[in-house]
Amino acid sequence: xxxxxxxxxxxxxxxxxxxxxxxxxxxxxxxxxxxxxxxxxxxxxxxxxxxxxxxxxxxxxxxxxxxxxxxxxxxxxxxxxxxxxxxxxxxxxxxxxxxxxxxxxxxxxxxxxxxxxxxxxxxxxxxxxxxxxxxxxxxxxxxxxxxxxxxxxxxxxxxxxxxxxxxxxxxxxxxxxxxxxxxxxxxxxxxxxxxxxxxxxxxxxxxxxxxxxxxxxxxxxxxxxxxxxxxxxxxxxxxxxxxxxxxxxxxxxxxxxxxxxxxxxxxxxxxxxxxxxxxxxxxxxxxxxxxxxxxxxxxxxxxxxxxxxxxxxxxxxxxxxxxxxxxxxxxxxx
Amino acid sequence: xxxxxxxxxxxxxxxxxxxxxxxxxxxxxxxxxxxxxxxxxxxxxxxxxxxxxxxxxxxxxxxxxxxxxxxxxxxxxxxxxxxxxxxxxxxxxxxxxxxxxxxxxxxxxxxxxxxxxxxxxxxxxxxxxxxxxxxxxxxxxxxxxxxxxxxxxxxxxxxxxxxxxxxxxxxxxxxxxxxxxxxxxxxxxxxxxxxxxxxxxxxxxxxxxxxxxxxxxxxxxxxxxxxxxxxxxxxxxxxxxxxxxxxxxxxxxxxxxxxxxxxxxxxxxxxxxxxxxxxxxxxxxxxxxxxxxxxxxxxxxxxxxxxxxxxxxxxxxxxxxxxxxxxxxxxxxx
Numbered sequence: 226x227x228x229x230x231x232x233x234x235x236x237x238x239x240x241x242x243x244x245x246x247x248x249x250x251x252x253x254x255x256x257x258x259x260x261x262x263x264x265x266x267x268x269x270x271x272x273x274x275x276x277x278x279x280x281x282x283x284x285x286x287x288x289x290x291x292x293x294x295x296x297x298x299x300x301x302x303x304x305x306x307x308x309x310x311x312x313x314x315x316x317x318x319x320x321x322x323x324x325x326x327x328x329x330x331x332x333x334x335x336x337x338x339x340x341x342x343x344x345x346x347x348x349x350x351x352x353x354x355x356x357x358x359x360x361x362x363x364x365x366x367x368x369x370x371x372x373x374x375x376x377x378x379x380x381x382x383x384x385x386x387x388x389x390x391x392x393x394x395x396x397x398x399x400x401x402x403x404x405x406x407x408x409x410x411x412x413x414x415x416x417x418x419x420x421x422x423x424x425x426x427x428x429x430x431x432x433x434x435x436x437x438x439x440x441x442x443x444x445x446x447x448x449x450x451x452x453x454x455x456x457x458x459x460x461x462x463x464x465x466x467x468x469x470x471x472x473x474x475x476x477x478x479x480x481x482x483x484x485x486x487x488x489x490x491x492x493x494x495x496x497x498x499x500x501x502x503x504x505x506x507x508x509x510x511x512x513x514x515x516x517x518x519x520x521x522x523x524x525x526x527x528x529x530x531x532x533x534x535x536x537x538x539x540x541x542x543x544x545x546x547x548x549x550x551x552x553x554x555x556x557x558x559x
Numbered sequence: 560x561x562x563x564x565x566x567x568x569x570x571x572x573x574x575x576x577x578x579x580x581x582x583x584x585x586x587x588x589x590x591x592x593x594x595x596x597x598x599x600x601x602x603x604x605x606x607x608x609x610x611x612x613x614x615x616x617x618x619x620x621x622x623x624x625x626x627x628x629x630x631x632x633x634x635x636x637x638x639x640x641x642x643x644x645x646x647x648x649x650x651x652x653x654x655x656x657x658x659x660x661x662x663x664x665x666x667x668x669x670x671x672x673x674x675x676x677x678x679x680x681x682x683x684x685x686x687x688x689x690x691x692x693x694x695x696x697x698x699x700x701x702x703x704x705x706x707x708x709x710x711x712x713x714x715x716x717x718x719x720x721x722x723x724x725x726x727x728x729x730x731x732x733x734x735x736x737x738x739x740x741x742x743x744x745x746x747x748x749x750x751x752x753x754x755x756x757x758x759x760x761x762x763x764x765x766x767x768x769x770x771x772x773x774x775x776x777x778x779x780x781x782x783x784x785x786x787x788x789x790x791x792x793x794x795x796x797x798x799x800x801x802x803x804x805x806x807x808x809x810x811x812x813x814x815x816x817x818x819x820x821x822x823x824x825x826x827x828x829x830x831x832x833x834x835x836x837x838x839x840x841x842x843x844x845x846x847x848x849x850x851x852x853x854x855x856x857x858x859x860x861x862x863x864x865x866x867x868x869x870x871x872x873x874x875x876x877x878x879x880x881x882x883x884x885x886x887x888x889x890x891x892x893x
Contacts, residue, residue: 260741278737278738278739278822281737282737282740313647313648313649314647314648314650315647316648316663316665317665319650326660327660331650368717371716371717374716375713375717376713378712379709382708382712383702383703383706385705385744387726387741389722392722403612403615403616405612405613406616410719487611488611527615
């Protein structure tokens with residue numbers, strides 16, 4: 226059904242051939258995630274081209290026709306008419322696709338199809354969330370930030386995660402004032418921002434909890450939670466996406482911390498950890514049924530500390546918070 | 560010194576401006592690895608542009624001037640004359656760089672500079688190898704392949720690895736016949752192919768050991784080791800790179816297993832797990848002093864099993880195997 230949607234959309238866009246290079250898009254259409262150089266060409270039907278390293282796995286796992294990879298110089302002969310690409314490609318590779326790169330069309334067919342999830346995809350995301358949630362109960366804060374992150378990643382992996390959905394963040398003490406702080410070899414202090422996710426059959430999960438200790442930390446934590454609740458309350462099909470961001474931002478601004486909320490309120494995720502829609506102040510478009518997005522406001526006070534709370538929401542008539550209410554108010558004494 | 564080399568090379572190639580997008584290239588020139596959208600523009604001097612999420616870290620870590628990110632529509636004004644790019648970019652992004660993308664030059668200046676390593680880089684690679692080597696002594700084979708991989712990754716991380724250099728491979732029993740087999744939830748059987756690496760300050764390591772049990776496994780293992788020794792013996796500055804591949808391939812072919820050696824003999828690595836040179840049968844060019852490459856022949860018998868042995872070699876007048884001789888002949892009974 227996903228493939229039909231892609232084919233219909235390409236036909237609607239008057240595209241005759243599409244060259245697909247991004248592993249996540251190959252997985253989306255063939256159910257095979259290549260471990261090495263591979264591409265997919267869509268004419269009437271999609272065909273997967275893999276090299277010898279992936280041949281055995283691709284033949285077992287791909288739901289579409291699989292062939293031996295052609296030399297790049299032969300790819301041009303496999304394409305015809307209006308040719309489309311999507312996503313990042315080597316400039317030199319583009320020249321193998323057509324005699325005049327100005328003729329290449331940029332399509333967003335995968336981005337568009339992937340932003341709403343099928344039943345099967347939602348079920349994989351639920352499983353990915355479940356693996357990540359179970360792991361947080363096992364996290365070990367008795368040593369370094371790195372140790373805590375490693376303990377979380379270990380637990381996700383032995384329960385079926387392929388790899389972390391992104392580099393696990395354990396940012397504690399003043400290091401938490403940077404939203405993407407790398408887990409360090411320093412001992413864990415408070416507050417502790419943990420931002421983590423699993424991948425189940427390549428589908429991501431993404432959540433953040435902040436463990437707090439002092440009254441000042443709790444004060445900020447309460448504001449962030451109020452902002453997150455306000456954002457989640459707006460989530461429904463047809464709602465302007467920027468209004469979700471605005472709901473969170475307004476709460477934080479009312480408390481006077483607007484300048485310290487330095488990122489967007491959320492983003493879609495699925496095979497990629499960041500995919501459409503981006504839930505930002507200038508987002509275009511409205512929420513659609515079966516989008517899966519994060520709601521993750523934060524306040525980052527330079528030199529002091531940061532707090533972020535992040536949950537995953539399935540958009541629907543009754544939108545569903547997919548992440549369990551993980552004892553959100555996590556007070557913590559080391 | 561690295562930056563001077565880049566600037567000189569750009570001047571030699573008659574390039575006035577370069578747009579740098581790949582995080583590893585940004586790290587190479589600024590010592591800062593962005594966690595979010597960022598780019599670097601090289602005119603007379605390189606300047607790093609980061610968004611608010613990375614601002615604090617970039618200001619602390621970057622060795623070059625750092626500015627707030629400009630809107631994409633303003634990037635064009637920051638570039639002038641002959642403009643170069645390198646690596647993968649969104650086609651739509653290219654259009655923000657110039658009015659006619661046919662005028663964009665493709666440079667390989669980063670690839671060229673990065674293929675030989677500085678003293679500092681070699682020291683980081685040594686540390687990355689040391690972390691990975693120490694971890695293999697802690698690997699736990701008593702449960703699933705996934706559990707073994709997780710135990711290895713845990714140990715690397717608590718000893719300072721940022722993340723695995725790639726998805727750790729633990730491929731055992733018949734699953735070892737696929738070179739890139741994903742660690743599964745099946746219990747470990749023999750032989751066990753473990754292919755793993757750490758990242759220390761973003762510098763990779765990459766090694767493979769195969770743990771064997773039966774006589775048949777040992778027979779194949781001995782051939783692979785002989786092939787690897789033959790390849791390593793050829794490694795010296797000035798040697799044609801395809802001759803390194805040929806040395807390994809000839810040994811395996813003599814024993815009649817040529818068709819089962821289905822990948823190249825090795826590859827360079829550093830900030831990326833795969834970088835120049837590719838040590839393949841059709842490689843162009845010669846080895847240079849201070850390249851760091853893998854030597855990793857393998858034999859993969861479909862339906863039976865596979866064996867691979869991989870070490871890391873620093874090219875020099877006296878080339879040095881950087882990976883310790885980790886009790887290579889690892890016999891194993893579960």
